[in-house]
Amino acid sequence: MASAIVSWVWRERFWFPDNVTWADLESGVDYPQAGHLLYALPLALVLFILRLLFERLVAKPCANILHIQTGERRRAQPNPLLEKVFKSKTSPDHSHLEQLATELKWEVRRVQRWFRLRRDQNRPTTETKFCESMWRFTFYGGIFVYTVYYMWDSPWMWNTRHCWTNYPFQPMIQGQYIHYFAEFAFYWSLMFSQFIDIKRKDFLIMFIHHFATLLLITFSYGNNMLRAGALVMCVHDASDIFLEAAKLANYAKYQRLCDILFVLFTLVFFITRLIIFPFWVIHSVLIESWEIVGPYQAWWLLNSLLLVLQVLHIYWFYLITRIAVKSIFKGRVSKDDRSDIESSSEDEEINSNCNKKSV
Known part of the structure; x- marks a missing residue:
């Protein structure tokens, strides 16, 4: 049975x-x-594991230098009944609150206050968010510099038709191997950590994004589309650097720097993901590969996944534009439309990881 499944997945006519x-x-x-x-x-x-060490040994000391507080919060008093309700519903409606108040012989306002404090306990501190963003900023910045370095002299970086010259018989160079494995491992680590990281409203969307990314990396590596795949990852990494930098500035309360970086992020996101990605990269994979190689089964799947990513880019740019408009009227970057779940502050920090990218 297992061998039959493996044979079906790796059949040559598909790949x-x-x-x-x-x-x-x-x-x-x-x-x-x-x-x-x-x-x-x-x-x-x-x-x-490296991320955990980095956050502990590098990011936290940086947070201390910038006087970013851990933000210890008041804890709700232990209450088995309310805790049981909280596990199934973190924000009960008014009628449910009245029912709980009657059972406990409390005032309704006291029950409301308990749930508010209990929700606040689950919110990550500014230090936690700073450490997460610093790790992402370090990875995105490092991998982007490395990618541009090894691709700079490659003809397919400047003329995408070279991505399909003599395809699929294109020997793999060391830079491609390192790049692919670093990105693939990073996104698998995000899949693991997504369940323990800061939980956001777009958890499902980001899960779909990470899953699509891993599929694209797998398919493009398996059928030797490394050149086009490297271009896709490089284009996506570029804007993520500025996003994480803006969040770091915001957590450190350098608001002017945060606003400047957010404007740069918006411009880079628009240029890379709404212009370069669809009109240069997707055009190459969709049109140029059709002309030079011709379509086959995996070709249809790869292009479908790329188009899914483009739809996500449009959705994210809509959210980014909303933030930008608010910043124009309020004078600074304000609440992020992808902010943390159960956030009670109207002026929440930028917590979006619009990233992403994928191959």
């Missing part, structure tokens, strides 16, 4: 154009092998 087989890519030339991606799973665990 490659006609007359290309797996054996053709095992000829001694350094071509990508789909099985190599399994090595990224333990690397994802290493990245997750």
